[in-house]
Amino acid sequence: MSGHQWVNEAISKIEADFQRSADTHLIRLELPGINGVEVYLKDESTHPTGSLKHRLARSLFLYAICNGWVDENTTIIESSSGSTAVSEAYFARLLGLPFIAVMPRSTSMQKIQQIRFYGGQCHLVNCSSEIYAESQRLARELNGHYMDQFTYAERATDWRGNNNIADSIFRQMRAEKYPVPSWIVMSPGTGGTSATIGRYIRYQKLNTRLCVVDPDHSVFMDYYTSGDSSLTIDQGSLIEGIGRPRVEPSFIPGVIDDMRRVPDVAAIATIHWLERILGRKAGPSTGTNLYGALQIAAQMKSDGQEGSIVTLLCDPGDRYLDTCYNPDWFAAQVGDIQPWIDDLCRLYGK
Template sequence: MTSDWSRTAIARLRADELDTAETPLRKFPLPRDWHVDLYLKDESQQPTGSVKHRLARSLFLDAIVSGQIHEGTTVVEASAGSTAISEAYFAQELNLPFVAVIPASTTSAKRELLERSGATCHLAARLDHVIDDARQLAKTADAHFMDQFVNAERVLDWRGHNIASSILRQLRTERYPVPRWMVTSAGTGGTATVIGRYLRYQGHPTSLCVADPEGSALLDVWRHQEPRSVGTGSRIEGIGPPWTPPSFMPSVIDDMVAVPDDASIAAMHVTSALLRQPVGASTGTNVWAAVRLAREMRDIGLRGSVVTLICDGGDRYGDTYYSDDWTRRHGIQPQKHRDELEALLTIASGE
């Protein structure tokens, strides 16, 4: 039997879904003579500031209707930061205690967002320790481990209302309403899996490309179509895990592009300048791959559109990716790639 608390919680989560489905679709300025349009689905406009808002809501809905979360349940999650921020928001909305297990390297801005949302932060020594630490914490009485890396593929709706269906609705009035490519990066793999499945389910001739940063295990997994653990873990927060998340489904991906960290940071800066809003480094990873695909279309005379995501805003990374001192200490040198990208886009920017 559904309790009064569960009915109220489900109603709140479903209302959020209706209110937040249509985040803006922003035009990225490519040279006109390319005859290729590039769009960025701006998930930084979600109430919790990132694409992980959709996943967090789905995880809560699934756990509540499955009877795993009820009034007073402590919720535990392992995260690089953004999923935890989104889950902390929903936990606060539903008056549930929330514990975020995050890497010690997580930016101070993300930690502050978590703490302001009432979350308790548990710092794991390394990225590959967060899941084990979260499982251990969740063994306490009346706690539920969300386990996004296992459950993302299962809880996200790939048949109906999802990020891919929203993008295609927004493209209906554009000159190329069915894109040649959709591009995303992958952490859990949930967003990529939803997009790939939905495109196939609807019979669209759109291909899915996953942009993968340095240190990730996922490109090798896709190449061999079997689980592997070959990465060291990415320096680009939220994407490029060093292991194979169970929710990552390489069979729905048509291509993967390896993106150097230098290129991710360069594209982050260029995108922020062109759109006049700061974006995160994973968005830079996406844009670098998307521009590469658009250029390949131009080179073979293929007209059409490409869509990728603004995963989150740049305000969370002032002391890391936007810090010259931080990038120098980590051996990241984006200037060469920035110059290359800016030169490529000079005509588009009107210079």
């Protein structure tokens, strides 16, 4: 098969897969404690691979193929804490390409099993800070392509439209009481999604503001406040998929209107509280997102403001049964979450 023929067929397969998938749902939460402020979850767990990272993986594959970096003989390597690797393994299998995920040993077993289900291999390292160099080494040794989500996430997606997540949110909000959200709240992993949303808001001349919430043990917020891109820490984030030990190239602070730190204990408590409302489990990054959104909602109500807030349900909780939904694990890692759950029930309901 000629190079151009393979590229044409690969892009056609990815585009056909996209057409087989409907848009993700937008869920309005019933929260009597903040009447006048509507809070919505953009449920990215309904993608074929179960997370927000499905959009990113599709964009990264198209970007790499169209740049001539990937052909029919290329081994794909990615550094990931799990969800991106799951989604990239799916697309690699779709194209018949070998896939290797370089991941910290602390990654949940459920994610590792999903990567293997899609035919991918998992190459585990001791510390999250080791994933970059190890991915580069493997790519060199195997003559493969390091997908490098942390560099290319902010440029692989067309932020002006083309059914990106921002375009989807604003289309789905059109029939709501407050169709233009006062805030969109999300947490950064690569920084690619916050870059897409922030750029889209500005390009479309919208009055929505973007709040980015960072977990404990992440340098993004410190970089946002200090401007020091050399910041690093030794400890990785407890909240899989978000927070980084270094400033990633895809994190664009200039598109952000506000940034807040959400304690890990608050994030874990929030997903347990959310289960009472939705009747199903969500992953811990969703807890970080929603806790930040609830803080803003409470402030809006206190200030006598009405409006809407949209945040992201990033992935399902069944990937974290041995961690965030294991009482022994979260007691050891973050302490007693019950007081936080009680506060959420008192302030917002349930």
